[in-house]
Amino acid sequence: MSDSDVTDVGSDPAGGSEGGRDAPGGPDAPSTRLDLGSGGPNVGEEYPLQVEGLRKTFGGITAVDDASFRVERGSLTGLIGPNGAGKSTTFNLITGMLRPDAGTVTFDGEDVTGQKPHAIANRGLVRTFQIARELQEMTVLENLMLAPKDQRGEALWRSVTPGFRGDVVEQEEELLERVWNVLEFFDIDHIAEEYAGNLSGGQRKLLELARALLTDPDMLLLDEPFAGVNPSLERRLLEHIHELREQGYTFLLVEHDMDLIMQNCERVIVLHQGRVLTEGSPDEIQANEEVIEAYLGGNV
Numbered sequence: 001m002s003d004s005d006v007t008d009v010g011s012d013p014a015g016g017s018e019g020g021r022d023a024p025g026g027p028d029a030p031s032t033r034l035d036l037g038s039g040g041p042n043v044g045e046e047y048p049l050q051v052e053g054l055r056k057t058f059g060g061i062t063a064v065d066d067a068s069f070r071v072e073r074g075s076l077t078g079l080i081g082p083n084g085a086g087k088s089t090t091f092n093l094i095t096g097m098l099r100p101d102a103g104t105v106t107f108d109g110e111d112v113t114g115q116k117p118h119a120i121a122n123r124g125l126v127r128t129f130q131i132a133r134e135l136q137e138m139t140v141l142e143n144l145m146l147a148p149k150d151q152r153g154e155a156l157w158r159s160v161t162p163g164f165r166g167d168v169v170e171q172e173e174e175l176l177e178r179v180w181n182v183l184e185f186f187d188i189d190h191i192a193e194e195y196a197g198n199l200s201g202g203q204r205k206l207l208e209l210a211r212a213l214l215t216d217p218d219m220l221l222l223d224e225p226f227a228g229v230n231p232s233l234e235r236r237l238l239e240h241i242h243e244l245r246e247q248g249y250t251f252l253l254v255e256h257d258m259d260l261i262m263q264n265c266e267r268v269i270v271l272h273q274g275r276v277l278t279e280g281s282p283d284e285i286q287a288n289e290e291v292i293e294a295y296l297g298g299n300v
């Protein structure tokens with residue numbers, strides 16, 4: 001299957017209003033509201049993610065060098081920078097995949113620096129992952145049933161064990177309802193029984209986002225979610241992201257496509273050589289001489 005196949009996944013993208021900051025409120029925007037049965041994202045600190053003096057070296061290379069920034073709740077914030085600027089390393093430090101040499105990561109007022117990835121995800125700070133090889137041999141539905149953080153995936157397997165059935169079956173039914181809500185929200189209910197390994201690149205990206213959402217996140221970190229996705233599906237993914245943002249989810253997005261960043265993010269943080277060069281609105285960033293120089297000096 002190729003990316004061009006994704007156009008037959010559900011309805012056509014909303015005409016006219018898609019892709020821009022106005023997309024969620026546009027006349028043709030989908031009206032489905034995602035109900036995960038959890039009351040939606042947490043409404044806590046104004047800046048759920050705060051990064052302070054983050055630093056990481058690899059041998060002689062300083063990948064992240066005293067980086068500090070914060071991300072506003074309910075925003076779609078872009079994290080950009082030339083190749084090698086430290087974007088992926090920053091994501092890995094925030095999500096616990098790497099331990100920082102210095103600095104702190106605070107999420108919803110709690111210091112989560114150096115915590116294990118699953119502990120950070122359990123707090124509601126979640127990144128999307130490529131569908132692992134084992135999961136490619138499972139259906140879309142199975143992938144989603146296994147996604148949640150709260151041991152419900154484990155409970156699913158235990159439900160076949162005598163003695164556990166009562167609560168577990170009830171939990172499983174609840175989970176199934178949430179999974180169908182997510183499938184319908186993304187218009188991928190008709191491929192629920194398809195093996196993940198058979199999906200096109202674009203469909204996989206939807207599944208990755210759907211899996212992340214089933215862990216009840218408050219904030220999602222997206223690392224190039226549009227890579228290899230055709231323009232039609234890119235518009236749909238963006239619409240979903242804008243809708244979720246309207247519902248109060250917070251997004252931090254690493255993306256190389258500058259037009260996409262500038263048209264969709266309300267804040268942009270620029271990394272250069274591991275440091276925060278500047279941050280601001282798309283207009284401010286586009287007019288910033290230092291940013292232009294950093295990009296001209298890089299291989300972008």
Ligand SMILES: Nc1ncnc2c1ncn2[C@@H]1O[C@H](COP(=O)(O)OP(=O)(O)OP(=O)(O)O)[C@@H](O)[C@H]1O
Nearest residue numbers: 058061062063081082083084085086087088089090
């Ligand atoms: N595991 C590692 N071992 C050694 N060096 C690394 C490692 N990870 C990253 N680096 C180096 O750290 C610097 C920052 O890399 P990083 O991948 O975070 O940048 P990036 O902004 O995500 O780049 P790109 O846009 O090209 O993906 C680069 O010089 C990179 O070569």
